[in-house]
Amino acid sequence: MPTLPRLRTSGGPCSEPPEADTGSPPAGQGPSVVARRRLDVKESVLADNSFKTVALLCALAVLASVGLIVFELVSQSHLSISKFGWRFLTKQIWDPVAEDFGALPAIYGTLVSSLLALVLAVPLSVGTALFLTEICPRSIRTGLSLLVELLAAIPSVIYGLWGIFVLAPFLRRYVQPFLGTYFGWTGLFTGPKYGIGMLAAGVILAIMILPIIASITREVVTAVPRQQREAALALGATTWEMLRMSVLRNARGGILGAVILGLGRALGETMAVTMVIGNRPEIAKSLFAPGYTLASVVANEFAEAVGNVYLSALMEMALILFAVTLIVNALASLLVWSITRGMPSRTLA
Amino acid sequence: MPSRTTNAISVRRKLTNGLALGLIGLAALLVTVPLFLILGTVVHNGITELNWAFLTQLPKPVGEEGGGMANAIVGSLMLLGGASLIGVPLGIGAGVYLAEFGRNVRGNVVRFTCDVLNGVPSIVIGMTAYALVVVTQKHFSLLAGSVALGIMMIPTISRTTEEVLLLVPQTIREAALGLGIPQWRTTVSVVLRTASAGIITSILLAFARVAGETAPLMFTAFGNQYWNLKPDQPTAALPLQIFTYAIMPYDQAHRQAWTGALVLISIIMITVIVFRFVASRGMMKGAD
Numbered sequence: 017m018p019t020l021p022r023l024r025t026s027g028g029p030c031s032e033p034p035e036a037d038t039g040s041p042p043a044g045q046g047p048s049v050v051a052r053r054r055l056d057v058k059e060s061v062l063a064d065n066s067f068k069t070v071a072l073l074c075a076l077a078v079l080a081s082v083g084l085i086v087f088e089l090v091s092q093s094h095l096s097i098s099k100f101g102w103r104f105l106t107k108q109i110w111d112p113v114a115e116d117f118g119a120l121p122a123i124y125g126t127l128v129s130s131l132l133a134l135v136l137a138v139p140l141s142v143g144t145a146l147f148l149t150e151i152c153p154r155s156i157r158t159g160l161s162l163l164v165e166l167l168a169a170i171p172s173v174i175y176g177l178w179g180i181f182v183l184a185p186f187l188r189r190y191v192q193p194f195l196g197t198y199f200g201w202t203g204l205f206t207g208p209k210y211g212i213g214m215l216a217a218g219v220i221l222a223i224m225i226l227p228i229i230a231s232i233t234r235e236v237v238t239a240v241p242r243q244q245r246e247a248a249l250a251l252g253a254t255t256w257e258m259l260r261m262s263v264l265r266n267a268r269g270g271i272l273g274a275v276i277l278g279l280g281r282a283l284g285e286t287m288a289v290t291m292v293i294g295n296r297p298e299i300a301k302s303l304f305a306p307g308y309t310l311a312s313v314v315a316n317e318f319a320e321a322v323g324n325v326y327l328s329a330l331m332e333m334a335l336i337l338f339a340v341t342l343i344v345n346a347l348a349s350l351l352v353w354s355i356t357r358g359m360p361s362r363t364l365a
Numbered sequence: 366m367p368s369r370t371t372n373a374i375s376v377r378r379k380l381t382n383g384l385a386l387g388l389i390g391l392a393a394l395l396v397t398v399p400l401f402l403i404l405g406t407v408v409h410n411g412i413t414e415l416n417w418a419f420l421t422q423l424p425k426p427v428g429e430e431g432g433g434m435a436n437a438i439v440g441s442l443m444l445l446g447g448a449s450l451i452g453v454p455l456g457i458g459a460g461v462y463l464a465e466f467g468r469n470v471r472g473n474v475v476r477f478t479c480d481v482l483n484g485v486p487s488i489v490i491g492m493t494a495y496a497l498v499v500v501t502q503k504h505f506s507l508l509a510g511s512v513a514l515g516i517m518m519i520p521t522i523s524r525t526t527e528e529v530l531l532l533v534p535q536t537i538r539e540a541a542l543g544l545g546i547p548q549w550r551t552t553v554s555v556v557l558r559t560a561s562a563g564i565i566t567s568i569l570l571a572f573a574r575v576a577g578e579t580a581p582l583m584f585t586a587f588g589n590q591y592w593n594l595k596p597d598q599p600t601a602a603l604p605l606q607i608f609t610y611a612i613m614p615y616d617q618a619h620r621q622a623w624t625g626a627l628v629l630i631s632i633i634m635i636t637v638i639v640f641r642f643v644a645s646r647g648m649m650k651g652a653d
Contacts, residue, residue: 060547067549068466074458075467075475078523081516082478085485088496143392151389160393162641167400169637171577173604174626177611178403181410181619223399230396254382277484284486286580287608311488311580318492318584334492338485345484349477 085338093332095324104332110297112321117329119336121297125214125307126337129289130282132218132303133225138275141226145233146259161234168227176291179220184211184292187219192304207302210294215303217293221285225278232277236270236355237263273351280344284337286311310337404630411627414620420628424590424606430617434625436592437601440507441576441629443594444586444602447511448575452518453568457557459519460526460564465552467527476524483520490516491581499585505599510586514575521571522564529563530556562643569640573633579604603629 096104100117107118148161188211195205244262253261264271294306295316310333321327418433425432459479463472494513499505533556541551557564579602582588587599588609603625610622 060549063550064548067552071458071462071466074455075462075523077455078459078475078478078482078519081519082482082485084497085489085493088493089489092492092496140392140396143389144396147389147393151386152393160397163397163400165641166634166637167396169573169577169633170400170403171579171604171629171633173577173579173608173611174403174407174630177607177622177626178406180611182402182406226396226399254378256382256385257378259385280484284484284488286486286488287604291608291611311486314488314492315580315583318495319587331492331496334489338489341484341486341489342481345481346477349480 089331089335089338093328093335095328096332097328099325100329100332104329105336108297108299112317112323112326115323115325117326119310119329119333121299122308122310122313122333123336124299125217125293126283126309126311126340128303129214129217129221129293129307129309130279132214133221133282134275134279136218136222137226137229137278140222141229141274141278142233142271144226144230145237146263148230149234149237150259150263151255164227164230167223168231172224172285172287173291175220175224175288179216179288179292180212183219184216187211187216191215196304203301204303207300207304209304210306212292212294212306213304214293214300214307217289217307217309218303220288220292221282224285224288225282228281229274229278232274232352233267233271236267236274236352239270239355240266267355269351270355273348273355276344276348276351280341280348283344284311284341286315290315310334310340407623407626407630410620410623411625414624415627419621419624423592424621427613427615427618432621434601434603434606434621434628436589437603437606437625438628440586440589440593440601441603443507443600444510444514444582445572445576447507447596448514448518449568449572451511451515452522452571452575455515456519456522456567456571457526457564459523460530460567461552461557463523463527464530465556476527479520479524482516483524486580487513487517487578488580488583491584494581495584502597504597505585505587506597507586507593507600508596510582510600510602511596513581513585514578517575517578517581518571521574522567525567525570526560526564529560529567532563533559566640566643569636569643573636573640576633576636577604577629579608 096117100107104117104119105123106120107116108120109116109118110121111117144164148157148164152160188209192205192209192211192215196209199205240263244266245258248258248262289309290312293309293312295308295312296306297308297313298305300307314330314333314337318327318330321330418431419435420433420438421435422431422433423436424434459475463476463479466472467475491513494509494516498509498512502509537555537559538551541555542548546555582602582605586602586605588605589599589601591601593600607622607625607629610618610625613619
């Protein structure tokens with residue numbers, strides 16, 4: 017949509033016409049009308065200003081929410097921060113009885129499960145986005161994009177339920193023996209095959225972030241000018257060469273943004289991961305082993321945590337999670353903005 | 366000679382092209398597989414226990430057959446209602462600010478903060494609501510759950526509202542202002558009304574997004590085996606109940622979890638499909 021220049025002046029442009037009328041009051045009505053109109057103008061200026069203030073207050077509520085999140089997390093985790101300091105980030109101990117806590121296994125689990133999810137989800141979702149925008153016949157586009165959107169609408173607790181009872185047994189029976197036999201030498205696929213573990217968490221997260229990456233990639237790919245494609249095709253490029261040379265190359269910054277946004281979502285995902293990752297605060301090289309993530313530690317233990325240090329340590333976990341996702345999301349937003357700037361973002365389509 | 370080289374290259378290029386396009390199509394196909402698998406499993410496992418008792422009765426004690434999730438369904442609806450009371454006015458207000466007064470640095474700050482808030486993990490918002498409401502009130506409550514979900518609704522509604530308000534043609538605003546209508550009346554009665562279908566869909570979108578949230582309710586609404594209609598008491602919620610039952614080691618509990626999942630997913634899918642339907646009918650019905 018082209019942005020039209022705004023014709024608005026402060027205080028409301030409606031103040032002009034009544035003033036212009038005052039020069040020639042309608043016959044038989046006299047100056048009382050003028051006075052009344054002046055009053056109307058004053059009232060409407062007042063109303064305009066209060067309307068603007070109300071809208072501003074609503075906008076400030078957004079800032080206030082983020083401010084409150086930061087404030088509450090910092091103030092509640094104060095105890096843990098002052099007791100453990102930076103060592104909290106590098107310790108492997110998780111001992112509620114001795115009130116000694118370290119976040120390293122959870123940080124490790126969060127990063128590994130999210131990266132695994134990206135490895136699985138990025139090719140699939142970028143492929144889907146390209147298919148939807150560039151290749152797919154118009155007739156199935158709407159249906160297919162609705163399906164991808166519905167995938168995003170499934171609640172994470174249902175992903176978790178499905179993960180426990182369908183995905184984990186499937187991984188245990190078919191996928192893990194295969195990986196163990198043929199790729200066991202990498203060291204990533206060794207040890208007992210529970211089904212539940214880091215691998216299951218990665219797969220579930222991959223499914224959950226697919227729609228986000230796909231929809232933002234679609235947005236960025238659509239923003240690539242049509243001429244770029246036509247130029248490549250006119251030089252005799254095949255469809256794939258056109259996609260590679262003009263579409264993907266031009267959109268790579270935005271696609272990177274989409275991937276990072278997906279990463280942000282994966283890092284903070286709680287329920288599905290808690291249900292399938294196995295919840296053991298240990299660092300293991302094998303992806304078959306159970307792990308723990310920042311979000312799942314909090315989800316699992318907060319309700320039962322006793323003692324101020326324990327609660328505070330969990331709050332600090334949430335603070336770390338918040339800080340990490342904040343950085344990741346800010347980075348992604350900037351990347352996506354720099355690509356789609358000037359275009360209305362299409363979260364609706 | 367040269368013609369053969371060209372030919373060889375073009376065969377290779379054709380093969381690469383075919384392979385790449387095939388892989389892209391395969392990716393799109395693979396993405397839809399989990400959706401059908403998940404929906405299929407939920408319907409298949411959930412439908413057996415779906416009956417009137419499930420929708421109208423309280424949960425039975427562990428190990429007993431029967432029982433339902435009536436309190437959780439009502440609890441979820443009340444939580445969503447409370448969340449909407451917080452999220453909808455603030456979200457629309459912020460959206461109006463962004464669209465009508467926010468074409469400047471201040472607007473960009475708000476916009477960026479919206480994106481940040483949108484990306485905050487739901488469990489972190491739950492912890493904040495815990496610290497904010499539960500710690501002050503000294504017990505878990507429906508109110509705390511509503512606050513958590515309400516905060517989550519704000520960014521979705523405000524950004525979508527901004528988008529649909531910007532779709533309203535500038536000429537309509539100018540026409541209204543030209544008639545001497547004050548700006549606030551123009552925004553409320555002309556612009557917002559024109560975009561009302563779009564705003565309703567944005568509310569549905571936010572609703573669908575928070576309806577399935579479990580993490581922010583764990584330490585706020587907390588869950589309850591009995592009825593609760595009071596705002597300052599812990600309350601049951603459908604996603605929480607599904608989670609509780611899913612991690613119990615009983616078959617009966619698992620069956621109940623699947624049925625709960627079926628009910629929850631139906632509520633959300635209907636909302637999303639209604640949203641798509643309204644959206645495809647045109648945001649801008651009033652503007653034509």
